[in-house]
Amino acid sequence: MEKGSYTYEYPRPSVTTDCVIFGYDVKDGLSVLLVERGIDPFKGCWAFPGGFLKMDETTETGALRELKEETEFNVEKDFLEQLGCFSDVNRDPRGRVITIAYYALVQKGSVKGGDDARNAQWYPIGDIPQLAFDHEKILRVALKRLKEQIHFQPIGFELLPETFTMPQLQALYEAILEVHFDRRNFANKMLKLGLLEETCERPKNTARVIPVQYHFNPDKYKEMKSKGFRLEF
Amino acid sequence: MEKGSYTYEYPRPSVTTDCVIFGYDVKDGLSVLLVERGIDPFKGCWAFPGGFLKMDETTETGALRELKEETEFNVEKDFLEQLGCFSDVNRDPRGRVITIAYYALVQKGSVKGGDDARNAQWYPIGDIPQLAFDHEKILRVALKRLKEQIHFQPIGFELLPETFTMPQLQALYEAILEVHFDRRNFANKMLKLGLLEETCERPKNTARVIPVQYHFNPDKYKEMKSKGFRLEF
DNA sequence: ACAAAAGTGTTAGGCCTACACCCATGA
DNA sequence: TCATGGGTGTAGGCCTAACACTTTTGT
Numbered sequence: 001m002e003k004g005s006y007t008y009e010y011p012r013p014s015v016t017t018d019c020v021i022f023g024y025d026v027k028d029g030l031s032v033l034l035v036e037r038g039i040d041p042f043k044g045c046w047a048f049p050g051g052f053l054k055m056d057e058t059t060e061t062g063a064l065r066e067l068k069e070e071t072e073f074n075v076e077k078d079f080l081e082q083l084g085c086f087s088d089v090n091r092d093p094r095g096r097v098i099t100i101a102y103y104a105l106v107q108k109g110s111v112k113g114g115d116d117a118r119n120a121q122w123y124p125i126g127d128i129p130q131l132a133f134d135h136e137k138i139l140r141v142a143l144k145r146l147k148e149q150i151h152f153q154p155i156g157f158e159l160l161p162e163t164f165t166m167p168q169l170q171a172l173y174e175a176i177l178e179v180h181f182d183r184r185n186f187a188n189k190m191l192k193l194g195l196l197e198e199t200c201e202r203p204k205n206t207a208r209v210i211p212v213q214y215h216f217n218p219d220k221y222k223e224m225k226s227k228g229f230r231l232e233f
Numbered sequence: 234m235e236k237g238s239y240t241y242e243y244p245r246p247s248v249t250t251d252c253v254i255f256g257y258d259v260k261d262g263l264s265v266l267l268v269e270r271g272i273d274p275f276k277g278c279w280a281f282p283g284g285f286l287k288m289d290e291t292t293e294t295g296a297l298r299e300l301k302e303e304t305e306f307n308v309e310k311d312f313l314e315q316l317g318c319f320s321d322v323n324r325d326p327r328g329r330v331i332t333i334a335y336y337a338l339v340q341k342g343s344v345k346g347g348d349d350a351r352n353a354q355w356y357p358i359g360d361i362p363q364l365a366f367d368h369e370k371i372l373r374v375a376l377k378r379l380k381e382q383i384h385f386q387p388i389g390f391e392l393l394p395e396t397f398t399m400p401q402l403q404a405l406y407e408a409i410l411e412v413h414f415d416r417r418n419f420a421n422k423m424l425k426l427g428l429l430e431e432t433c434e435r436p437k438n439t440a441r442v443i444p445v446q447y448h449f450n451p452d453k454y455k456e457m458k459s460k461g462f463r464l465e466f
Numbered sequence: 467a468c469a470a471a472a473g474t475g476t477t478a479g480g481c482c483t484a485c486a487c488c489c490a491t492g493a
Numbered sequence: 494t495c496a497t498g499g500g501t502g503t504a505g506g507c508c509t510a511a512c513a514c515t516t517t518t519g520t
Contacts, residue, residue: 003242003243004242004243005240005241005242006240006241006242006243006244006245007238007239007240007241008238008239008240008241008245008247009236009237009238009239010236010237010239010247010285011239011288012239012241012245012246012247012248013245013248013286013288014241014243014245015245015246015248015331052243053246053320053331055244055246055322055329056322057322058320058321058322059318059320059331060320082317082318084315084317084318085292085315085317085318085333087286087291087292087293087333088291089288089289089290089291096288098248098286098292100318100320100331165499166499166500167498167499182483182484182485183499183500184484184485184500184501184502185482185483185484187500187501188482188502189481189482192481210490210491210499211498211499211500212499212500230465232463232481232482398472399472399473400471400472415510415511415512416472416473417473417474417475417511417512418509418510418511420473420474421475421509422508422509425508443472443517444471444472444473445472445473465508465509467520468519468520469518469519469520470517470518470519470520471516471517471518471519472515472516472517473514473515473516473517474513474514474515474516475512475513476511476512477510477511477512478509478510478511479508479509479510479511480507480508480509480510481506481507481508481509482505482506482507482508483504483505483506483507484503484504484505484506485502485503485504486501486502486503487500487501487502488499488500488501489498489499489500489501490497490498490499490500491496491497491498492495492496492497493494493495493496493497
């Protein structure tokens with residue numbers, strides 16, 4: 001695709017893709033990955049990584065490509081979910097641009113955020129700067145979707161480190177759903193799913209009482225990911 | 234928007250919208266509204282009503298407009314839900330065309346299907362003809378979504394006549410979910426939601442035993458529609 | 467009279483919720 | 494020694510699922 005001159009009988013909107021990338025850690029809670037815009041419009045504002053669709057790619061591959069270009073970050077195709085099309089007529093001052101938004105859950109550590117690429121940076125969802133275009137609306141929809149999704153899909157594999165403790169998992173759920181759970185009930189419910197396996201090494205570390213380390217049973221995880229399940233809260 | 238000559242620096246895909254309209258009646262079960270294509274590509278095939286997006290409309294208003302043009306059918310904006318973007322590179326032989334698909338639930342009777350407009354016609358989901366483009370894929374996604382949605386949104390208002398009987402409501406749920414329920418349990422569960430009101434007139438009609446007629450409590454219906462609820466099956 | 471459709475209630479089991487105490491460690 | 498964080502089990506209530514018989518009417 002080169003810059004040039006492309007003529008059509010009817011006008012066409014531009015098509016872009018955007019990626020809402022969620023990450024999580026104990027310190028900042030749930031965060032999203034933003035890039036600072038270096039050019040107008042909205043120069044200096046933060047925005048989701050994204051850009052114009054090429055003619056030989058699906059919106060999904062376009063989204064993955066833009067994400068990589070702007071954040072040096074590789075998300076596996078399976079972990080990218082379509083959020084929807086945003087098409088308000090005046091959402092982009094450059095003209096008629098519709099965007100297809102995607103979202104994904106990733107391990108925060110796997111992005112060297114902060115300085116490389118185009119200034120990609122994690123922002124906790126409680127502390128989001130001014131966003132470009134209609135990205136605030138997109139974020140709202142993404143958060144809503146994430147909350148819904150958590151009831152049907154095992155999450156955590158993408159957001160948590162390899163092994164984790166029950167309180168960590170609970171904190172993640174509480175951060176996403178913005179609620180509080182009883183420790184015992186949460187643990188019981190999670191263990192009953194058969195998704196977690198106790199890691200043999202009970203590490204002797206700095207904690208007051210050494211928490212049990214768990215990891216996801218990958219087979220069970222995949223099975224539940226595809227079949228879905230139902231988690232009541 | 235007139236036919237003419239529109240030139241851009243970079244190539245742009247065409248953007249269309251498509252509507253998957255679900256209807257229901259006792260005789261045919263769950264059905265979708267299709268139009269017969271009068272021109273190539275896929276002339277003679279059936280397809281979802283839809284067409285090219287205009288520059289001054291959102292994908293949602295575009296979908297509603299196309300639906301009305303092709304089927305003389307008005308769906309209220311609130312009842313149209315976005316299904317997603319379908320963007321396979323070769324999904325349309327005319328060139329690069331991406332489509333934003335929507336779906337809605339309607340009362341079948343309100344479409345004078347069969348002969349007007351561009352040959353709009355209802356097809357039971359068990360008996361769908363050859364579809365144009367990737368519309369078979371779109372239908373699969375729509376059916377999956379509908380099955381999911383039914384757990385969180387009260388449906389029926391859109392699909393059923395003003396008043397209906399419990400067995401009718403159950404048959405609708407069974408048609409969508411493709412399962413069978415125990416009559417007593419189904420009725421108990423439904424009544425417990427507080428969504429249904431008994432219609433005073435117990436009509437004396439042809440049935441063996443006259444079934445109780447219900448209608449939706451509109452206030453409760455709207456409340457549940459916005460808040461959502463959870464229905465276990 | 468018989469088949470078909472609709473109405474109705476109970477019981478057992480599982481899941482959810484709420485709740486309190488103990489232990490180990492670091493300060 | 495005290496505050497903190499983590500581990501553990503139980504009892505009550507609610508919801509779910511399974512289940513059978515009666516009534517009416519059309520054929």
